[in-house]
Amino acid sequence: MSETKRHSFGDMPADEFLDAGGSVLEFINGYFEQLEKLPVLARTGPGRLADELPTEAPEAGESFEAIIADVEKLILPAVTNWNHPNFHGLFSTSTSGPGILGETLSAAFDMKSMLWRTAPASTELEDVTLGWLRQMLGLPEAFEGIIYDTASVSTMHAIAAARERAGLNIRELGMSGRPDLPLLCIYASEHVHSSIDKACITLGLGTRSLRKIACNERFEMRAAELRRAIEEDVAAGHRPICVIPTIGTTSSTSVDPVGEIAEIAEEFGLWMHVDAAYAGPAAVLDEKRHFFAGWERADSIVLNPHKWLFTPFDLSAFYCRDMESLKAAFSLVPEYLRTSEQTTVKNGMDYGIQLGRRFRSLKLWFVLRYFGRRGIEARIREHCRLAELFASWIDESGDFELLAPVNFALVCFRACPAGVEGLDTFNERLMNHINATGEAYISHTKLAGKLALRVSIGSIRVEERHIEKLWQLLKNGVSESPAAGQAN
Numbered sequence: 001m002s003e004t005k006r007h008s009f010g011d012m013p014a015d016e017f018l019d020a021g022g023s024v025l026e027f028i029n030g031y032f033e034q035l036e037k038l039p040v041l042a043r044t045g046p047g048r049l050a051d052e053l054p055t056e057a058p059e060a061g062e063s064f065e066a067i068i069a070d071v072e073k074l075i076l077p078a079v080t081n082w083n084h085p086n087f088h089g090l091f092s093t094s095t096s097g098p099g100i101l102g103e104t105l106s107a108a109f110d111m112k113s114m115l116w117r118t119a120p121a122s123t124e125l126e127d128v129t130l131g132w133l134r135q136m137l138g139l140p141e142a143f144e145g146i147i148y149d150t151a152s153v154s155t156m157h158a159i160a161a162a163r164e165r166a167g168l169n170i171r172e173l174g175m176s177g178r179p180d181l182p183l184l185c186i187y188a189s190e191h192v193h194s195s196i197d198k199a200c201i202t203l204g205l206g207t208r209s210l211r212k213i214a215c216n217e218r219f220e221m222r223a224a225e226l227r228r229a230i231e232e233d234v235a236a237g238h239r240p241i242c243v244i245p246t247i248g249t250t251s252s253t254s255v256d257p258v259g260e261i262a263e264i265a266e267e268f269g270l271w272m273h274v275d276a277a278y279a280g281p282a283a284v285l286d287e288k289r290h291f292f293a294g295w296e297r298a299d300s301i302v303l304n305p306h307k308w309l310f311t312p313f314d315l316s317a318f319y320c321r322d323m324e325s326l327k328a329a330f331s332l333v334p335e336y337l338r339t340s341e342q343t344t345v346k347n348g349m350d351y352g353i354q355l356g357r358r359f360r361s362l363k364l365w366f367v368l369r370y371f372g373r374r375g376i377e378a379r380i381r382e383h384c385r386l387a388e389l390f391a392s393w394i395d396e397s398g399d400f401e402l403l404a405p406v407n408f409a410l411v412c413f414r415a416c417p418a419g420v421e422g423l424d425t426f427n428e429r430l431m432n433h434i435n436a437t438g439e440a441y442i443s444h445t446k447l448a449g450k451l452a453l454r455v456s457i458g459s460i461r462v463e464e465r466h467i468e469k470l471w472q473l474l475k476n477g478v479s480e481s482p483a484a485g486q487a488n
C-alpha cells in the first residue's frame, strides 16, 4: 500500500478495501478456529487495556495492518469470549457465520430506517422476516412485528403503549404535577427481569408502581396472588394497566401461567406483555410449544433472536396486536419528514423513540434462509438435549442436586457433598474456581434462598464433549475442595 493511497482524500481505496476485508474475514475465521484455546473469561484487570492504548487519537492515518495487528495484540486479550462453547454464564450467545455476514452488509448500506422512503428495503424486509418468524413460532397473523435493539427497549415500548391505551392523555400532559392521575400499576412476578423496573423508571411510573407477585415452588407467578393484588389496587383507587408474565425467567427459565394470567388481564382490561426474551425461539419446537400456551392472547410479546436464534447482538423482535396504541404513543411527524406516501406505508420511526433505525432484519433474514426452519429446530433441540443430559448427570450424582426444573437449555443446580457446611459459600467458591481456570464460565443466582449455579447451553458451537468437560471440572472442583475433603 503506497503512502499516497493511504493518505488520499476520501474513503479507503478499493484494492486496499478488498485486502483489508480479506484480512478481517481471515482474522474472524482464525478466531473461531482457535476459540477453544482461549480463556472463556478475559484474563485482564480493570484499566489494563486502557493503559496500553495511546491517550490521543493519531494525528496522521495509520495502516490497516497496524490496526488489525493491535486487535490481535491488545484487544483480543481483553475479550470475554461469548462465542466459546464453554461460555455457560448468563445466557450463552448463539451468533453464527451467516448472521455475522448479514451484519457486515447492513453496516455497508448504513441506511437509517425512519421513513419507508429512506429505507424501503429495511422496512419491507423487517415485515417479511418477522412474518416468517411469527409463523415459525406459531403465533396468529394478528401480531405485527417491529425490531428494536434489546428486550429492555421492547418492553419499555410495550408499557408505553399500555400507558397510552389507558386514555390518560399522558403523551400531551405528562405525569408530573397532575393531581388527577391515579397510581398506575404494572404487575410481574418476583422473578421478573430488571428491565421491567428500568422501564417503570424511564416512563415516569416509578418503581413503586411495579407489583412483584409471589411465585410458587417452581418459581412461577401465582395467578391467585395476581388477582388479589389487582383487586386490592382497584379498591385503593389505583389503576392497573399492564401485566408482564415471563416465559423463561432469567434466573431459572421458569414459565408463568400465561393462560390464567391472560384470563385476568382480559377481565380487568390490562395490557398483557409476554417477556420471552430468552425462551421465545424454543417455540419453534413442537415438544416445547406447551410452555407457550396462552401467549397468543397477549397484546405484545418480546423475544430476542440475539440470544438464541443465531443472530449477532443486537436484534430484539417485538410482536404486537395493537400497533395503533404504540403509534399513538410515539408517532410525531415534523415537516421535514413529511412524505406523499405517509399514510399508505409503514414508517418505522412512528413506533418508538428512535428516529433512525438500523437495518437489523438483514442478518435475521440471512440466518433464517441459511439454516432454514429445520436447521434452526435441530440446533435448538440439540441445546435442550444437552441441557437434559447434563441435568441427568446431576440427578444421578450424590454430590449435586438440581434446584429448578429444566424447561429449556438452562440448568440450575448446586454441589451438596455430604458433610459440607455453608453450601452457599462452597458453591460460590466452586464457581469462582471454575471461572478462574479459563476453561469454562458459569454464573449463579439465588433460588428459594439458596445460591444456585447456572449453566446455559446455547452456543452454536457447543457439543456433548464440552458439556462433559464442564461436568469433569465440576466434579474435580468438588473432590479437590478442602471443605469436601474434611467430610471424607
Ligand SMILES: *Cc1c(COP(=O)(O)O)cnc(C)c1O
Binding pocket: 149, 150, 151, 152, 153, 193, 195, 246, 248, 249, 250, 275, 276, 277, 278, 304, 316
Ligand atoms: C435477557 C433478558 C432480558 C433483557 O434482554 P436485553 O435484550 O439485554 O435487554 C429481558 N427479559 C428476559 C427474561 C431476559 O432473559
